[in-house]
Amino acid sequence: MEKEKNIGEVLGLQQQDMAIFLLLPLSNWAMYATGQRGLPKEAHEKLAEMLAFLKEQDEDGDDTFTAAKGPGSRAMKFCEDELIRNQKKQNTMATQLEKCKAKYTSARNGLKLAGFLTGKMQEKWQEEQLLIIKKRTETAIEKNNLELQAEYECKLRLLKEQEVSLKRELSGN
Template sequence: MKKKQNISALLGMSQENLALILQVSRSQIAMYEVGKRSLPVDALEKLSTMLSVIQNKTLDTISKDMNSNLNIQFLKNQLQRNKHQQLIVDNKISALIKKQNATNSAKKVISYLLNETPKIKKNKIIVLKTIETKTQNKVAQNNAVILLQLEIKKEVLAFEEKLLQKKLQSEN
């Protein structure tokens, strides 16, 4: 083994942690890495075992399989969350359309009552005009903008679902 190589970095840990594991001082590790000092035999045995673990391809395969399984589970969870979000958006769109239809129906009825019914008393006309104004305000509350936002969100979620499915297929 080359002494110039930074062993603690190769093992993915700090010199302090490596020293704790090998039961030596941090300065001993530092001096060993630059080639100015050797380590006790028991520390060298532990170090050689640790290095062999890193080079063991079987462990790498197990690690890759574990990562792959974690990725697959994550993607499945994301797909499930995405489908749930799509259902929520669909429900919001349906509710908004239903609300718009109800508002439009109320507008038509009020308009009919105001224009077609002869001899309405003034107090009833005032009530109908008030209801008509409230109904028009409801329509003017950016329902079209909200509907557009929901439709865009639905399309984005559908695109995200396709990406997640593609990624999930590539993981399998």
């Protein structure tokens, strides 16, 4: 079965197609594909000729499908659309990162200030308010922590690398 799979993959033909092209009964090809039988000389020569033809095509670099990547092709349209999506994702990620950093910095400043003011308040309600502020700023720091910021930065770098790759693909390099 492995032999048929490899030959089928290389030639792009199914078992019944191979049998037709080699002028063999399907059962003979199936037995050859599973390694249970050899091919008649004529069929073996045709198979060798097909494989040689494809190998020659690969070596020539004559790819008749290069037009599929040319201007206006579906592949290029996909790359263009993907580039637009990528740039939108980059903008979103950069915005999220900046908001996260701003919230983190603000909360850190609030926590530092609350620590500074602790013990300086004369009223009990002021000290209670400081505890509420500390709790709120600690929650904000935890929610916008440095690990989350690093994750956003990593995602942003990946998106920028993808952008470079898409631009390279669109330029034909």
